Amino acid sequence: MKFTDFNFKDYINQTLENIKFEKPTEVQQKLIPIVLSGRDLVGESKTGSGKTHTFLLPIFQNINPELDEVQAVITAPSRELATQIYKAAQEFVKVNDKIRVSNFVGGTDKARQIKKLEAAQPHIVIGTPGRIHDLVKSNALVVHTARTFVVDEADMTLDMGFLADVDQIASSFGKRVQMLVFSATIPQKLQPFLKKYLHNPVMEKIANKTVISDTIENWLVSTKGSSHNQLLLQLTKALNPYMAMIFANTKGRVDDIHHFLTSNGLKVAKIHGDVPPRERKRIMNSIKNLDYQYVVATDIAARGIDIEGVSHIINDEIPKDLTFFVHRVGRSGRNGLRGTAITLYSPSDDSSIREIEKMGVTFQPKAVKDGEIVDSYDRDRREKRTKKQDEISLATRGALAKGKKKVKPGYKRAIKWQIEEENKKNRRAERNKNARKTRDSRKQSF
Known part of the structure; x- marks a missing residue:
């Protein structure tokens, strides 16, 4: 099947050609016809499965540029993810500049956004739940005219405490709005929201054929009681990666790793919730310009940031929520490129490793010896x-x-x-x- 089989408008097909999209992913092939039909939908699929264009393509297909009103609202739980969706939408606007798309996220100039909204309402609204809710509450953003409401990464929205804002936004729409909820998982605490707002929704779960791309190697390195910082430093010297993301479980640990590696002469960026929005934006631009060889981050980056060219992932710790292991590792090995994910572990992590293996992940035991990565003994030897x-x-x-x-x-x-x-x-x-x-x-x- 090809995208042309959907009979999209000419400018959409031109955009798809420009961004070199030819064949839809399994998620897109299965869910786009449902979205085009106008049905409410709960789509459950893993990160990187093509969800963004699953809802963007039907939205642009149904947008009427002649109507000077909001026609679609899309929420995402992080500034980075909202900006990522906005940039994907901008590709369509390059071909059809009559369509107005706005990105409203926290940490930006709210007064300036309100002034701009007084002049004209966007056709498509993208942003974080808190900022969109603020603009709706202040009567600057008029969303009751919207015909489509998308809640992207709903489980992450719930985890980060933004579901109340999403609830308030949803209550602002008329009865004719189409509700599209996309999520990697559908936790039980999300069910009341779904029952409240979705009418006879189609429930679709797209199972990944492989939990992690087969272009990624997973290495397991025993800490053997040694310092994590020293082991990370040894790994950086042995790997000399194109770009590596190092994941830790807490903001404090991210700060510690960042300080240690920077003091040892490495170019390291850090990203977590306490980094101010403007600084995060500056850091992201610097990362894209390849000013840094290493990015150390908490799990929010595993779901909310798309960095091109990540050759290596290093897990300083195994995440407490094991599903984040997949999100972390999925930052590498994209677009058919090779990737390597390295996980540090101690004997106390054995049960978590076995659970990850049950998910279909195969680990190769490795060690750092004399400045090189070498094969090691199986932990079950x-x-x-x-x-x-x-x-x-x-x-x-x-x-x-x-x-x-x-x-x-x-x-x-x-x-x-x-x-x-x-x-x-x-x-x-x-x-x-x-x-x-x-x-x-x-x-x-x-």
Whole structure:
């Protein structure tokens, strides 16, 4: 299937050609016809599946530039994500400049936005829930005319405490508005909102064929009780990445990593919720200009920021919410490019790693040695070695089977001794084998 099969307006097809979009993703192929039909929709799919154009394309198809009123409102939980959607929308405006699109996010000049709204209302409103709600509440932004309302990244909107603002915005619309809710997951706490505003919605869950792109390698590096900061520094020297994102679980840890790596001469940017909006905007522009080789961030960046050219992801810690592991790693390996995700772990993280493996992630054990990344031992090697050593001969197994029955005193003790002796024999044989290999390799080197 191609985008031309949707029979979009000429300027939309021209835009798709300009941005080199030919074939729709699975999400777009399945959900665009539903959105075009006017039905309410709850679309559940993972980050990077093409959700943005799933709602932008039908919105632009239905926009009437002759009407001087708001016709669609799109909310996103972070400034970066809202700006990302706005930039995608701007590609269509380049071809059809009669359509007005505005981006309203926190940390920008509200008075200036109000003055601009007095002159003309945008056809499409994109922004963060708090700022849009403020503008609606002040009667500057008139949204009751909108025919489409999109709540993007609804689970993140809920987690960040913005659902109340979204609720207030939704209550401002007329009855004819089409509600489109997109989310990576649909948590239970989101259900009351969906029941309140959506009318007989289509519920679609698009399962990813692979949880993580097959262009990404996942490496597991044991901290072995050493300093995370020192290990991160060793990794940076061994990797020398094109661009790496380092993820930590808290703002304080991000600050700590940023200070440490910067003091060691590396070009490092930091992004988290306490960085002022203007500074964040400046940092993002600098990142796009490749002024930094490293970006250290909290999980908000995993969902709200799209940085091109990320070659490596480093998880300083495993996220408490394991779904964020996928969002983090998904920042790399995009558009068919190769990527590497490195996760630092300690023995206490074993259960979390096993859960991630159940999600379909395959880890390769690695270590930093003499300034290089080398293959390491599997973290389960002791368990596997024990199993191997306990493979006993048929005769001993037969004796063991007999030992389960009622036998003469001392018989079970004799069986136990026989097993231990056999295991000792196996271990000696293994040591001798390794010693022979070492001697042979030494002879060959002379």
